[in-house]
Amino acid sequence: MHLLVVVGEAARFAGRVIVESVRPPYEFRETLRQLFELGCRSVPLIAASGFAVGIVLSMHTRASLARFGAEALIPAGLAIALVRETGPLTAGLLLSGRIGAGIGAELGAMKVTEQIDALEATAVDSFRYLVVTRVIACVIALPLLTSLMNFTGMFGGYVAETSITGTPFQAYFRQAFTAIEFSDLIPATLKTMVFGFIIASVASYLGINTNSGTEGVGRASTQSVVASSILLIAANVLLVRIIFFFYPV
Amino acid sequence: MATDRPAVELRAVSKSFGTRKVLDDVSLTIEAGRSICILGRSGTGKSVSLKTIIGLIRPDTGGVLIEGEDITGLSSRELSRVRKRIGFLFQYAALFDSISVGENVAFPLRRHSDLANDEIRSRASHLLTQVGLGREYDKMPSDLSGGMKKRAGLARALALQPPILLADEPSAGLDPVTAGEIDALLVTLKQQSSTTLIVVTHNIPSARTIADELVFLHEGRIIAQGAPAALDRSDIPLVRQFMTSEGAG
Ligand SMILES: Nc1ncnc2c1ncn2[C@@H]1O[C@H](COP(=O)(O)OP(=O)(O)OP(=O)(O)O)[C@@H](O)[C@H]1O
Numbered sequence A: 001m002h003l004l005v006v007v008g009e010a011a012r013f014a015g016r017v018i019v020e021s022v023r024p025p026y027e028f029r030e031t032l033r034q035l036f037e038l039g040c041r042s043v044p045l046i047a048a049s050g051f052a053v054g055i056v057l058s059m060h061t062r063a064s065l066a067r068f069g070a071e072a073l074i075p076a077g078l079a080i081a082l083v084r085e086t087g088p089l090t091a092g093l094l095l096s097g098r099i100g101a102g103i104g105a106e107l108g109a110m111k112v113t114e115q116i117d118a119l120e121a122t123a124v125d126s127f128r129y130l131v132v133t134r135v136i137a138c139v140i141a142l143p144l145l146t147s148l149m150n151f152t153g154m155f156g157g158y159v160a161e162t163s164i165t166g167t168p169f170q171a172y173f174r175q176a177f178t179a180i181e182f183s184d185l186i187p188a189t190l191k192t193m194v195f196g197f198i199i200a201s202v203a204s205y206l207g208i209n210t211n212s213g214t215e216g217v218g219r220a221s222t223q224s225v226v227a228s229s230i231l232l233i234a235a236n237v238l239l240v241r242i243i244f245f246f247y248p249v
Numbered sequence B: 001m002a003t004d005r006p007a008v009e010l011r012a013v014s015k016s017f018g019t020r021k022v023l024d025d026v027s028l029t030i031e032a033g034r035s036i037c038i039l040g041r042s043g044t045g046k047s048v049s050l051k052t053i054i055g056l057i058r059p060d061t062g063g064v065l066i067e068g069e070d071i072t073g074l075s076s077r078e079l080s081r082v083r084k085r086i087g088f089l090f091q092y093a094a095l096f097d098s099i100s101v102g103e104n105v106a107f108p109l110r111r112h113s114d115l116a117n118d119e120i121r122s123r124a125s126h127l128l129t130q131v132g133l134g135r136e137y138d139k140m141p142s143d144l145s146g147g148m149k150k151r152a153g154l155a156r157a158l159a160l161q162p163p164i165l166l167a168d169e170p171s172a173g174l175d176p177v178t179a180g181e182i183d184a185l186l187v188t189l190k191q192q193s194s195t196t197l198i199v200v201t202h203n204i205p206s207a208r209t210i211a212d213e214l215v216f217l218h219e220g221r222i223i224a225q226g227a228p229a230a231l232d233r234s235d236i237p238l239v240r241q242f243m244t245s246e247g248a249g
C-alpha cells in the first residue's frame, strides 16, 4: 500500500516535470549552470572510466574473436559492443551515482535548512527553479557524456590493441567507424536521455521530500542512487526492446 | 493598493500537523503601516503563523488575506505576485549557501527587477551596510556567525522594499548593541516607509520599541492582544511573566 502511494506520487511528480519543462518562462541561466555543474564536472569521471572500460572490453573482444581467427574484426566488435550497450549503460550507472547522490544531497540539505522555503518566500517557483532545471540539464548531459564514454572507450581499445599488434591509429578507427551503423549509435545514445530524466527526477523527488535533518539528507542521497540505478536498469530493458522493435537486426 | 484594506488578515485559521493542532481558530487583523509583535512560549506556533501568512503553510480551515486578497486558493504564479510584496526573515536565516552573502541579498533584485548589475550590487551592499555587514559582500554564508546570518537574512528580506515585513526573531542571538541597532532599523522602516511589521520576538524591551500592539499566542490561540501599556496590566499570569521579563534573545 505504502509503496503504491510512493509510486503514484513519483509518477505525478514526473508528469509535473514534463509539463513544467515545456511551459515558459524558462530558467535559462540556472539550466546552463546546472549543465555545467552536473555535466562538465562529470567529464573526468566518464572519460577515465570509458578509457578503462575500453581496454578491458578490447581484451575480451580479442579473446573471443581470436578463437575464430577473426582478429581483423576486433575494432568493429569493440565499437559495436561499446556503442550499443556498454557505453550507455555504464555511463548511466556511473552518473546515477555521481549526479543522483549530488542532487539528492543538495536538494535535501536545502530542504532541511529551509532554503527551498526561502526561494518560495522570495517569489520563486522552487519546482521550476530547482527541479526542472536539473532534469533538463541531465537530459541534455547524458547523451553527450555517453558519446564521450564511447569515444574514450574506443581510444582505450586502440591503446590496448596497438600495444599488442601495433595497429596504426587511423586504420583502427577507420575499421571501427565503418562497422557502426546509424541504428547502432543513435537510438542507444538517445535512450540515455531517458536515463537522465530518471536520475534527475528521482533524486530531486527524494531531495525535496527530505525531512528529519542531517540523517534525512544522507538517506535522500543514498536512496537517490539506489532507486535511480534500479529504475534505470529496468527502463533499459524496456528501451532495448523498443529499439529492437524499430530496428530489427 | 488601497490603504483602507488591512495589510494582513487571518480569519479563523486552524492548522494541524498530524494530531497536533498548532493553530486553533486564530483571527488577527493588521492594518497597513502598523506593527505588531507576536510573543509566546517555544513551540506555540509563532513561526507557523508567519509561514501561514506568506503561504508556505496552507491552513486546514480559515482564510489568509493579504491586502484584501485571500491567498489560500491561489496558484503558485499568483502567489508569487503577492509574495513580492512581502519580505520574510526566517528564524534560522535560511541563506542560500551556494552563493555569497551579497548575492543572497541581490537575489530578489536579480529575479524581480530590471536593474543593471552595477545598480543591483550597489543596492545589495547598501542593504548589507544597513545591517552592519558592509564588508561581508563576498563572504560565503557558511563563514558567517549565527547573528551575522540573521542580519544578512534581514537584508535579503528588505531587498525589494516590501510594504509588509515578516521577521522571525530578528534579534535572537545578537548582542544587546547589535540587537538595538536592528530594532532601530525596524522602527525606521516603519516610520519612513510605513512598512507593516509583523515580528516574532522573545525580547520584551525590543517588542516595546517596535510594536504598536503585542499578540500573545499560547497553545495555538491568541490569549491576549493590545498595546504594551495595556498588557502591563494584564491579569493573565503568562502575559505578566512575559511583560516583566527582561528578555534574553
Ligand atoms: N512542517 C512541520 N511539520 C510538522 N510539525 C511542525 C511543522 N512546523 C512546525 N511544526 C510543529 O508546530 C509547532 C509550532 O512550531 P513553531 O515553529 O511555530 O513554534 P514557535 O512558536 O516558532 O517556537 P520557537 O519559539 O521555539 O521558534 C511545534 O510543535 C512544531 O513541532
Ligand SMILES: [Mg+2]
Binding pocket: B046, B047, B048, B091, B168
Ligand atoms: Mg519559531
